[in-house]
Every structure is written in C-alpha cells, then in structure tokens.
Amino acid sequence: MGIRHRDGQLFPWPYAISYGTQRVHDADVLVLGGGIAGVWAAIAAARCGAKVVILEKAATERSGAAGAGVDHWQWAADNPASKIPPEEFAQALVDNHGGYRNGISTYVQCASAYETLLELERMGGKVRDTDDEFAGAAFRDDESKLLFAYDYRNRTVLRVWGHDYKPLLREECRRLGVQVFDRVAVSSLLTEKGVPGNRVVGATGVHCRTGAYVVVRAKAVILATSRPQRIWTFSSELRGLTTFRPPSCSGSGYAMAWRAGAEFTMMEKSMRSPFGSPYSYPPYGSGNAINTWYPCTIVDANGKEVPWVDADGRVLSSVAERCQPAQSQKFFIMGGGSSSHPHPGLKQYLGPRPIPDLEQRMLAGEFTPPFYADLTAMPDAERRAIWGVMVGNEGKTRIPVMQTYTRAGFDPARDMLQTYDFLRGHGMREPVLPQERTFGEQGVCGGMLVDWNLMSNLPGLFGAGDLLFGGQDHSHAATSGRYAGARAALYARSVAAADPDPEQVAGERARVYAPLSKRAPGPDWKELNAASARVMQNYCADIKNDELLRLAQIWLDDLERNEAPRVGASDPHQLMRVLEVQDILTCSQMIVAACQARKASSAYLHFNRLDYPTLDPADWHKWVVIRRRGDGVEVGDRPIAFWGDFEPQYRVRHAENAQAMKTGPRKAVAAAA
C-alpha cells in the first residue's frame, strides 16, 4: 500500500531513518509537550536562568490543542476591569463543580491570567482593541480597551486576538535560548536507580520521522502532554474528527507517569460526548448560542426567535440582557446553558441561555426545526465580535469555519448559519449515544495529582495544563505552565543531576522499537484502538457495576497482554501511532481502576454505579487517588478541599516565582539572530 508515483512505484520514506541512534541531552528543566502549557513552562523556567529543553511530538510553533489560535482568555479575575476578586471567582468555579475541580491551578489561573496575558502582549500579541474597532461597545472597557465575553458587568473573561499567540511563544522560546526538539514523541520517564516511585531524573522519546531514540537527563521534569482522547470513541476513517483536542493527544504523559508511580485522581469521571461521535461536525462548525458564538440569537425555520431566559427563569427581552447576571445573582460563570455543562452546576452561577425546554416546545409544534444562528439579528458590534474576533481567532474556527465558509460565500450580515446544536431542539451537537463518552475532550477531567508547587508525589515531576487533575482551558494551560516552570526551575536549583539508570534506558529502548520487528499479521494500531474503545463503551460507560468493570479490566488486560504485542509498525510515523495506542490502553486501565475504587454514584462526576445508586453520599465527597504499586493498584484518597486557603499558599510562591523570573535567561538570543 501507500501513495504511488504515476508509474505505480511506492514513494521511499522521505526522511533519513536512524532507528537506534541514541541522542543524549542535558537540562535543568525538561518540558515534555510543547503545547500552550509546555511553552509557557519553558519560558518561565528559562527566565529563571534554567537550561531548558522541550520535547514535542509535533511542531512547537503550532502544536497543542490551542496552537492554531484562541478567542477567549478565561477567568482573568486579576484584570483591571474585573468586579470579582480571584479568591471569590476561583471558589465559585470549584463550587460549581461540586468541589471536583483543581483549587490550586484554578486559583493560579484566576489570580494570574491577566498578568500572563500582559507578558504575551510584550511578546507582540494583540490583547486589546488598540484600533478602536469596538469603541463604545457594552463589552469594551474604554479605559483599558479590553474586550469581554459573557458577563459584561463583572468582566472576568477576555475576548482576544489569539491566532498568532503560539508562534509568538515559540519565538520567545528561541530568544530565551530554550532548546526545542520537535517531532519527538516522549515515551517514558526515567526515575532514580530505575525504580518506580523514586525521583524523576529525565525522559526518553522517539523521533516520529527518523525513528532516532532520544534521552534527556534533567534535574526537574514538567509533564505538559495534555489528556487522552480516543478512549471511548474512535473512528478509523474519521480519526481526526472523533476528538475535540488533537487526536495525537493520547494520554502518553498519563501512561508514563503511571508507570513511574505518580498519583492520579478523578480518573473515574467521564461524560457523554458533546463532540466525540464519529459523525461529529468540526467542533464549532455550525452556529450556536454558546462559547465562541455567545450570545447569538437562534431562530427556527420560520424565522421565529427562540427566547432566552436567565437563572431566575425570567424571559429576556434584549440581546444586552443576555450578558447581565439575573436579579438574584452577583455574577454568572458562562452562558448559553454551558456554564456547568454537562454536570449539574449551581443555579447561582448559571448564565442566560435559550429556553431549556425548547425540545418539548418544538415537539408540541411551537417551533419548527431546523434552527439557525442568526447573526443578522445581532447588534453590529456583537456580530463583528463573533464573526471576527472570536470565530476569526479561535484555532478550530479561524480556517475551518471563517475562511472556509467565507470562501463558499457565507455572509454574516445576510446569512443565517444552520445550528446543529438545536437540530432536535436541544444542546447536543449530534445524537450521540450514552456510551459514546469522553474522558477529557472537553471540560474538567481527571489527571495527575499535584501540590501547591504543581509537583506530583514523585520528586522532580511537575505537571501543567490539561494533564493536571481538574483543570481546563487555554488560560489555565498558560498560567499553570508559567507557574510550574518557575517552581521546577527553583527545584532544579536545589538538587544535583542524577545519571539515568542504564538498564531502564535500555529496557525502554527495547520496548519502543519492538513494534518494528513484528512480522506475523496482527491487528494494526487502528484495530487495537477501536477494540479498546469498544471495551470501554460496553463495560465502562454510562452504567457501571463491579461485574461490568471486572469484565472491562479482564478485556483490557487481555488486549494489553495478547493483542498489543502483535501490533507492528513499518515506519517511524506508524511507530508513534502504535505507542500512542498502547498508552490509550494504559489510560483506559487507569480509568477502570478508578471506577472500581469509587463505590458511590456522583452526579458531578457523571458516575452512575448501579450497585451503589445513592448520589453523592457525604462520606464519598472526596478525591479518590490511584497509583500503580508493583503489578497492582494502590487506592487512597484526599479531602475534597485538601489545598487549604488559596491566597496564603499562592502569595508566597507567586512572590518567589516573580523574583526568580527576574534572574534572566542563561543566554538570550538576539531577535535578528
């Protein structure tokens, strides 16, 4: 198979193959994953004077879930126009998830999102309306020229021009002398003496184009490798459309940290997928009333406007009211019905939204499907903000929607874009099945457990961004990355480098190259991924009990032992994909183990145990913590708000970080170099 020349010959592999070639590098701080969290971590660590190396599976210039752009800068409660202090806003976010949200990184986000954005502005990013395009608009603070989204009174979410933030961050890495190795898929963490549970002293990876083996020795390691996709939903032919985050986010960071003995929490939470079915439109590909499109008017097939209501149930009479809290509220978190989606959330933080009983009213004949997002009905400034600043800067809409639809003739001043959100009168984009779930495509999900230094239980192993338990979104990745970068650099100052264990390095090398020597016909990586996803759909989905979970465990262990070793690869790209699916399998096993450990149902965790049906009993209102110990799983827990008071913990570290970042880089590179 393969792509053929006109004469029928296969193309030779376009890159020089160097399987087995071992490159060894040294770092004070090694950053794994060069997405948003990773580059911010690298920049902060480099500012602290650390020698920094990034290993990135794609190209750092654009890689990561938000590499193509960003439109919202969330929860910047530290911005000058915000009416809500970081402490209050972070607590609201945590409470709105029933306590199951990372109080540490959420507070870091709320307290430093604007501070971080100012740093981006100094790199050349556009963060305010300097051209006065929106002068006088209700969502603009005319003094600072900042634009806001959702709650125009309380102003914690910024609208930004983020389409080029990632290239700017990559350039800053270069300027600060960060060593970036692109197209390297990280495969393992190295621990002192090669023993799981010990201090982390480096990592290994494989080059996705040449197959070369890469070893980095480091005093501190920051995992910023996002979350696993493709756990429940996988389509072999529409792979790229079955995931909200990039499909190559395979949870490899989770898997390698698990093997190294790191603790994880909230791994039992999964949600019915809003995007992840194999029939999904490109996320945001149609019009809607949430997120990027908030607060767009929705009309039915006859042009009849769908009313909006606030948290008090009051029907709103103007577009302006959709961006104001209800009378009973001080502020709201998000709007459009998505503030808490898809968990219950609290009424006190629920934003305005189209009527929640639209489906019933449509079935009763009051509204006629299909529905449309009617930008023509929006005030001029709102229309330009949505089909301009927002759609034009968010990565997954800038080219796929704004450019593609404009090219096809769509005109926001004249045309109404069909909204598949409301095709059946409700907010799911597609008729996804209950078992078509997502672990962390969207929303707050489980991940690596960390302390106030964003360090795991393994000394020297830090985490940032989507890989952290209970964190979420772009500014969370940026702020937690920046904070972790400084903490890791400070840690690195306090320890000596340790040599990796040669046996561990050699063992990992044998493991990663094994798929290249498979000759007998076995399943390919896609078949294995599809099998693993089907196991999760059948035995670890919307309904669970001990027996279903036991079968899930048996099936996954069987796939790991008997099928995964038969999956071969014929080039470095396929090798990367095979290793990814092995990690997806490991992540699935972690999820099943966590589901077995929580013996209580929870609405907030979307966790339905038929054998423990009582929802959210008080004695289970805690974090279930899992880690690998030998061949088994050790289960522990933490109190729900184990992080204590936000401000005192943060203040001292923030001051240390700020001081350390004044050190300056070891060797800055001139801009023109």
Next chain:
Amino acid sequence: MNDEARVYATPNAPSPGNPVLFDASICDGCNRCVTVCLEDILVPNPEKGRPPIVLHAEECWYCGPCVDDCPLPGAIWLNHPLQQRVRWKRKETGEHFRV
C-alpha cells in the same frame, strides 16, 4: 476510456481522503505546511517544487495552520468531508447554500 492505461491492483484508500487540497500552479513546494502540521499527515513531494503529499489523510484534525501559515495565498485550503458540510439560509430570500 483508454485501453492502454495501466491498471494496478490497489486496496481501498482511507476515506474521506482529501482533507486539504493544493493548487499546483500556486504552490511552490516550500513544505511550510509539512513543517507545522499537528498530525504529521503531509510529507514532502519527491519531485522538488511540487505540492506536498497527503500521506495520512484520515488523521487530519482540520485545524488549519497548514493554510494559515502558507506564504502563498490560495496554494492550499481545507476540504471538509462531504458528510461534514454545513448549510446556511439567506434571510431575505430564503435561498439555501452549503459549504
């Protein structure tokens, strides 16, 4: 139909198979899109100066930096699978269109 054409035995290709399209008269084969692709679905064309080859079509995430960062406008564009095309209606006339 050309009886002289050589016919090969080929398996079905992954489908949809054209996530990005190139205009070979504009593209100069600089491979900038190959460099930035998140999923590494593109490889350089063995013929220098020609558009890259989509080697792993089904892995495309449809994110767009390949288009956004292309130095030659119009050389490359996204091509959504047919089953992913979205419709819209012109408010004044009721006419229907699609991507």
